[in-house]
Amino acid sequence: MGPQCCATIASDIYKHLRVSEANKSxxxxxxxxxxxxxxxxxxxxLIDWFVEVAEEYRLQPDTLFLIVNYIDRYLSGNVVNRQRLQLLGVACMMIAAKYEEICAPSVDEFCYVTDNTYFKEEVLQMESAILNSLKFEMTAPTAKCFLRQFVCVVQATSKVPSMQLECLANCLTELSLLEYNILHYSPSLVAASATFLAKxxxxxxxxxxxxxxKHYTLYQASDLSDCVKALHSLCCNCCNPNLPAIREKYSQHKYKFVAKKYCPPSIPHxxxxELSN
Structure with a gap:
């Protein structure tokens, strides 16, 4: 199969994901x-805590994004009281881990991470409620899924520090998970905006x-303006002592200390x- 054919398939897959993200948001x-x-x-x-747990259990980055997608989709149709919010989160984590991980932690471990606040039966009952509420549609294109493609495009076409770009774009995309108002933007738009801001x-x-x-993402610079500014604001104010996990995670050597990078206070208008070419 020639590279031309692969490019066509990749383009078709991307267009399919763009249609699918609207249905799974x-x-x-x-x-x-x-x-x-x-x-x-x-x-x-809750999401800040998941970032910590995901690091501790070395879960795949995609698992974290799926957990948040499941939580938000469940909350979009079901009233949950605050005493059961962590239970919802733990059950979503269990489903996402089963879906994404090669070796998912057991239900007992999920109870353990909550200091055994919930019984095994409660977690399993909540898991069943979530699966039924989401109609067993567990595949969802997340911002992480789009980001992977966009970062590859930048790395192949720009003179930008490759690993730093990847870590910084990931850091910005994870920060977006914490912000409820970012749900106004589609995952692909968040991923494109994180790529723009990281560059x-x-x-x-x-x-x-x-x-x-523009060709690969199907977004023009002007399409990204509002979302980039929202992410930029999160980046400039990411010292919230109540939400330390992402900043601490990306201040490590393995993530190239990108959380310590200087973020210019404004982006030139x-x-x-629009691009002239």
Whole structure:
């Protein structure tokens, strides 16, 4: 099979994922519309804890994004009280691990990470409720799934520090998980915006978007403006002592210390203008 054929298949897969993400996305207003007892900051604290657990158990990055997708989709249609929010999260983690991991932790381990707050039976009952609520549709294109493709495009076409770009784009995309308001943006748009912002932070004098990225992502620079600014704001204010996990994770050597990178306080307006070519 020639490279031309592979490129066509990759393009078709990407277009399919873009259609699929619309069907597998949570609503962006479930806190206001459905939930009575939980709020956006409780959700953020829960996800911050998952980042820590995922590091401890060395879970795949995709698992973390699937956990959040399942939580948000469940909360989009089911009222959950705050005492059961962590139970929902642990059951979502168990489902995502079974789906994504080669060797998923056992239900006992999931009970253990909550200091045995929940019995095994409770976790299994919640797992069943989630699977039924989501109609067993566990495949979902997450921002991580799109980001992997976009980072490869940048690495192949730009003079940018390869590993730093990958780690920084991942860090920004994980930060987006904490922010409930980012649900207004589709996963592919978040991934494209994280790629744009990571390039900007590493090469602040160079226009981050180009015709190659526009071609592969199907987004123009102007499409990204609002989401990039939202991610930029998260990046500039990511010192929240209540949500330390992502900053601590990406301050490690294995992630190239990218959380310590200087983030310029503003992005030139012309970087969002359309490309002339």
């Amino acid at each position: 949570p609503s962006s207003d479930f806190m206001e519309r459905i939930q009575k007892d939980i709020n956006a900051s409780m959700r953020a604290v 900007f932070i590493l090469l602040p004098l160079k226009k981050p978007w180009n015709s190659v990225l 012309e970087f969002f203008q």
